[in-house]
Amino acid sequence: MSEESVDGAAALIAATEAHSARNYHPLPVVVASAEGSTLVDVEGRRYLDLLAGYSALNFGHRHPRLIAAAKEQLDRVTLTSRAFHHDRFAAFCSELAQLCGMEMVLPMNTGAEAVETAIKTARRWGYQVKGVPSDQARIVVAGGNFHGRTTTVVSFSDDPDARDGFGPYTPGFDVVPFGDEAALEAAVDDRTVAVLLEPIQGEAGVLVPPAGYLAAVRRITAERGALFIADEIQSGLGRTGRTFACEHEGVVPDMYVLGKALGGGVVPVSAVVSSRAVLGVLSPGSHGSTFGGNPLACAVALEVIAMLRSGEYQQRATELGTHLHHELSTLVGGGSVTAVRGRGLWAGVDVAPRFGTGRQVAERLMQRGVLVKDTHGSTIRIAPPLVIEKDELDEAVEQFRAVLSA
Incomplete structure (x- = not known):
């Protein structure tokens, strides 16, 4: 990671805070490109997107079929x-x-x-x-x-x-x-x-x-x-x-x-x-x-x-959602996660307050290359793109586990 890229990210965040209304409090990551379930910031670091634009990105970032449809219509x-x-x-x-x-x-x-x-x-x-x-x-x-x-x-x-x-x-x-x-x-x-x-x-x-x-x-x-x-x-x-x-x-x-x-x-x-x-x-x-x-x-x-x-994405949400909820359930019971709920590829994870606020947990996950968003104090929302792969979900849960064990 170059000094110039770090300075560039910091400058972009500072410019945002100086010239835009503060109606959002984003995580301190500056996205430069994205594909599928992966985001890349201006420093070249890769992240797993477990928010998917609050479900706006159900089909992932820049899905080829959707980009092709948009380009054809733009002409x-x-x-x-x-x-x-x-x-x-x-x-x-x-x-x-x-x-x-x-x-x-x-x-x-x-x-x-x-x-x-x-x-x-x-x-x-x-x-x-x-x-x-x-x-x-x-x-x-x-x-x-x-x-x-x-x-x-x-x-x-x-x-x-x-x-x-x-x-x-x-x-x-x-x-x-x-x-x-x-x-x-x-x-x-x-x-x-x-x-x-x-x-x-x-x-x-x-x-x-x-x-x-x-x-x-x-x-x-x-x-x-x-x-x-x-x-x-x-x-x-x-x-x-x-x-x-x-x-x-x-x-x-x-x-x-x-x-x-x-x-x-x-x-x-x-x-x-x-x-x-x-x-x-x-x-x-x-x-x-x-x-x-x-x-x-x-x-x-x-x-x-x-x-x-086609039914493909509903089936992925069902199958991968079952796997995700099973893996998240393994975090319950050790004193770190008090509840997991949701349906399909959508989950709310209640983190015990002693581990910090939801915002603090999200920031720690960001440092480990996983992007989520908190809501209502200590709840973490998970809503990955429906195109995410099983091994990516496993990696995300392992990083969650590591954050809670740190």
Whole structure:
């Protein structure tokens, strides 16, 4: 490692801190290139990526099929806005609707935009279809949720970092404990237009609800005439071993909210996917996005859909996830790891506080060439690209073990 490269990394970090808002606290690594599950920093050091852009990189960095699709589209047309039709839009909408078992698609860019779209759609549906009195619609959400950081979304967040100092907050939301069927049933009434949930809560520490909970959500919403909106931005598109996490309980919601992996780690792509009866309440001018559903985004997302149709990535997440959870479970019981949970290639690892904060553990792993991210104090999130190899997972777990033994 040359002195110049070290100085270069330090200078880049200093410039970042001097000229960008401090709304993130990244690990002190400066990535210069990446491929598959490997990142390389400006000093030439290699790292295993066990975060995968919070599932945005389910197919790894620069997957050849996705890069080829993007390059081909770059030579044709990248943006038209929705003022005109373009030749990739119809295929994107129909293929994504078919993948989801739905009828209609409304594309956006980021996950937070898609959640906002779902909220607006549910409210209008409630007024036009369910007959809720004007401005009285309610949406039930779960405590510990993470659906983004827009003003409306943080209004029903209980994370002080995301919420504090951003009021006044948007009304119309009822918060119940995640996984509590009785509390949910008690909260849904005649004014409830939707229940909005993550099938597995990612930011909260990869929390899997009790068995039967999602089926209960489906039953309650169907009985009470409310929409079940599944935020599968992180859990969907192969991460848990199924195309959607809801499939583990045989549940089909009224609406999927998708993002992250839909753009293949190349461009931001998100979407709300639902029935004609639900998305049909929107009319020209009622919602939109300049970049939503642009030709470049559609081209990449179409390739993502084709890759998911093969079932290869769901199978990898299942098989490698079983192996990962088995290996992580060996860390429990020695006083260093108190719990491991998750599904597929997605895990939350609770580290005993005496070993330091989650941030400190992540920094120690970074020094050993493994990149993870902490959440909620001493929990480490693990979500590697679905293209990772078994021996790479083993190496990562061994480095985790070494950090906890040091």
